[in-house]
Amino acid sequence: MTPEDSQGSELQEFLDRLDLYGGRLENWPVEPRAAAEALLQVSPEARAQLEAMRRAEAALMQSPGTETSGIDDLASRAMRAAQDRPRQTAMRRLPWAVAGMVALAAGLYVGQLPATGSDGPTEIVTAALDQSGGHDVW
Amino acid sequence: MEDGDDDLIVRVARGDGAAFARLVGRYRARLTAMTTRIIGNRAIAEEIVQEAFTRAWINAPRWKPHGGGRANFGGWLARVATNLAIDHMRRARSVPLDEAAEPVDPAVSADQKLIASEDRRRLDRALAALPPRQKAAIALTYDEGLSNAAGAEVMEISVGAFELLLVRARRALREAMMEDKAQ
Numbered sequence: 001m002t003p004e005d006s007q008g009s010e011l012q013e014f015l016d017r018l019d020l021y022g023g024r025l026e027n028w029p030v031e032p033r034a035a036a037e038a039l040l041q042v043s044p045e046a047r048a049q050l051e052a053m054r055r056a057e058a059a060l061m062q063s064p065g066t067e068t069s070g071i072d073d074l075a076s077r078a079m080r081a082a083q084d085r086p087r088q089t090a091m092r093r094l095p096w097a098v099a100g101m102v103a104l105a106a107g108l109y110v111g112q113l114p115a116t117g118s119d120g121p122t123e124i125v126t127a128a129l130d131q132s133g134g135h136d137v138w
Numbered sequence: 139m140e141d142g143d144d145d146l147i148v149r150v151a152r153g154d155g156a157a158f159a160r161l162v163g164r165y166r167a168r169l170t171a172m173t174t175r176i177i178g179n180r181a182i183a184e185e186i187v188q189e190a191f192t193r194a195w196i197n198a199p200r201w202k203p204h205g206g207g208r209a210n211f212g213g214w215l216a217r218v219a220t221n222l223a224i225d226h227m228r229r230a231r232s233v234p235l236d237e238a239a240e241p242v243d244p245a246v247s248a249d250q251k252l253i254a255s256e257d258r259r260r261l262d263r264a265l266a267a268l269p270p271r272q273k274a275a276i277a278l279t280y281d282e283g284l285s286n287a288a289g290a291e292v293m294e295i296s297v298g299a300f301e302l303l304l305v306r307a308r309r310a311l312r313e314a315m316m317e318d319k320a321q
Contacts, residue, residue, distance in 0.1 A: 019305040019312065052315035053308065059261040060280040060311075074166060075159040078191035085196055 007043060014039050014046050023053035143211035144203035151198040158198075162191055165212060168282060169219050175277035176223040178266055186226065190219040216282055217292045220274045227270035257315070264314035268307055275303035276311075 014036055021028045025036060039046045141160070149157035169190065173183035194215060203210070265273060271293070278289040290300035 015309075016305075019308045020301060022308065049312060049316065053312045055257045056261055056264075056308070056311040056315050057280070059257045060276065062258065072159050074188060074191065075155065075162040078162065078188050079155060079158065079195055081188065081192040082195045085192075 007039075010035070010039050011043060011046055011049075014043075015049060018049060018053055023050060023057050025050075144201075147198050147201045147203070147211060150195065151201065158191075158195060161194070161211070165215055166191075169215060172216065172277040172281040173219050173223050175265070175281050176220070176270065176273045177226060178262070182226065183223070186219055186222045189222055190215055193218055213288065213292055216278065216284075217294070220278065220292060224270040224274055227273070260314055261311060264311050268310060272303050272307035272310070275300055276307045279304060 017028065017032050017036065021032075025033050028036065036046075040050065141157075143161065143164075146157045146161050150161065166187065169187045170180075170183055173186050174180050177183045177186065194211075201211075265276070268276070274293060275289060278284045278292055279286075282289075282292075284292065286300050286304065287297050289304075290297045293300060293303075295303075
């Protein structure tokens with residue numbers, strides 16, 4: 001392997017770590033950091049790539065939106081938007097639980113009936129649903 | 139003493155609007171910054187942030203405190219906003235650069251300002267071309283300041299998968315800076 005090949009593979013390794021750890025060398029693990037610092041002494045390409053990453057990160061650190069006014073307004077709008085969507089409480093799920101139990105009971109009851117003529121199961125299910133306590137289950 | 143998130147959420151669950159406004163005040167700026175980064179459009183990002191807070195209000199009665207306070211609720215909120223933003227980006231695959239949020243330049247010299255704003259434009263172009271999940275990884279890291287482990291938790295993926303998203307995104311941004319320099 002020539003010195004150029006060796007430096008090429010070192011540079012690729014450096015770039016891989018640069019993309020993994022970012023442009024702040026102080027945040028790198030000790031061993032790769034030492035290797036990076038050694039490469040940066042001799043490789044203009046490595047220095048240019050590090051500079052590019054640091055510029056990208058500096059631009060990223062300029063937050064795109066930090067407005068803090070109108071908090072009460074946002075809170076009000078969020079609460080208003082929730083008005084059409086009921087809050088998730090256990091009580092709100094109760095009618096569905098009742099409906100599920102009624103349907104299960106009806107199913108079990110129907111399953112135990114002997115096969116008779118015309119108007120058995122439908123009437124039985126309807127009757128069972130009527131016993132659901134008036135909940136608006138459907 | 140500042141109320142913890144869990145205390146505030148208990149009050150929100152009882153319908154306390156003032157407690158809700160405090161939570162909104164606590165998280166709005168960070169969440170808006172992060173979502174704007176993913177979406178590239180401030181107005182849409184604000185709608186998404188509002189929707190995230192609406193879901194917080196709706197789900198408050200079901201909130202189960204984990205004892206960690208801010209990190210838990212903040213993480214949940216970041217997850218909701220990130221998912222909404224990614225869903226939005228998938229539906230509307232690209233957002234015109236003209237609509238991208240204008241950067242706020244720091245008060246520095248004119249030359250530095252020019253370089254910073256050029257870098258910002260390059261970055262915005264490169265960011266706009268990233269897949270939504272890579273943008274989310276960048277936003278969680280640089281706007282939310284999350285570690286890779288915390289970012290992975292928010293996105294509900296493994297740390298390795300999060301790092302992969304971050305590596306690909308950083309590479310694209312670095313290469314964009316290099317390409318523009320070469321031109």
